[in-house]
Amino acid sequence: MKKIAMIAALAALSVSSLTMAQSFEDAFNMNRAMYGAGATFEWNGAQYSTSSIEEELSSKPANKANAEALIAAAEAKYKEAQEVGFAWRDNSKYLKEAQEALAAGEFQKAMDSAARSHLQSRRGVEQAAYAEAHWIDAVPPLN
């Protein structure tokens, strides 16, 4: 009888795990893995792109205005990452590369470098939020 009870409990746990709604992040990652960038997928009744924000931004026409806008966005995101203490090592390097390329009139290169910096900063900000919730999980517990 105890065995039946244990099986029932495990089954209940499994069902509850399976019925949890898929998060946007999971849906994005799954579709991205299956179809790559530039595809669309449906989540909660709406259509979304499998491209990242940075891929969307850097695929705009390569011109001065778009390069300046992307660099400004990357700078703002970098500042955000710094404020939470999770800026990554190469963010500033990519931003510098973007600014130099912009000054040289190499707009696509500027946009690519700014997009790279933006991605790193965005990931750093996400990492900060995750760390805030989970850092304590790594501390050894008292036996």
Next chain:
Amino acid sequence: MNIIKNTLLALSVAAVSHTAMAATTGATVATVDPDADRIALQDYMKNRFPDTPISEYVNGIYAVDAGSREQWEAIEEFPPYDLDLEAGEELFNTPFANGKSLADCFENGGIGIRQNYPMWDAARKTVVTLEMAINECRTDNGEKAYGWKKGPIAQVSAYMAYTSRGEIFDIPVPDDGAKAAYLDGKKFYYTKRGQLNLSCADCHLTGTNRLVRADLPSPALGQATHFPVVRSKWGDIGTIHRRYEGCHRDSRSEYLKVQSETYRNLEYFQTVMSNGLVVNGPGSRK
């Protein structure tokens, strides 16, 4: 009836096991318990390395890896920090232009006091490291501060550590301000960061004695006891904050300035974790 009872019991156990996965203590100033943290860390190491006595952890990776220890013992026959000790002693004893010296700024003339640092300064509400105290002593007496990472600062610190060998760390965490600083250091130690998503603990707790490329990371316990160190990679002597900067950078994070508040809090946490262990600096490391 029994089936229902057993099912409820089993579901309760399952629910509790989920809850137990999340640590519930030590994440706030109200709940953080440095002694409990230290005991838990010691227990973790005892489980990982049952043959290693706790007192051995002052020797870093050489406490748990026999091959590395053999090489290290050979190096220690002619300690690579000997010349730094001589230079440190000379610098320590050289009077300032005003006639005073470093000895005037420290308890017991600066001899045998390494185990008291870093310390919580309640008036200033900040952690004071030994290197910080050395440089403040210099600037308070009209001298120029040493650079923070290597050279004279590490040599003087090495000499002061040497005069304290065998003394036991017993760093207090006396009030809520100190607890907040300790907690900040603890949080930094266990937080994943940088492009490689690595925490200090990833290498020095779970990754201890497991190859990271060709290196075996040292255990988290006892990491603060033997600094400053001569590292083979550096080719000279350096402070623990120099090491922090390198580790932080290696996780591909935008690293902090040495002696920043966060690094000082990290050193405070690490040294409290070393309470009960002896000062054995300066040391030599790979």
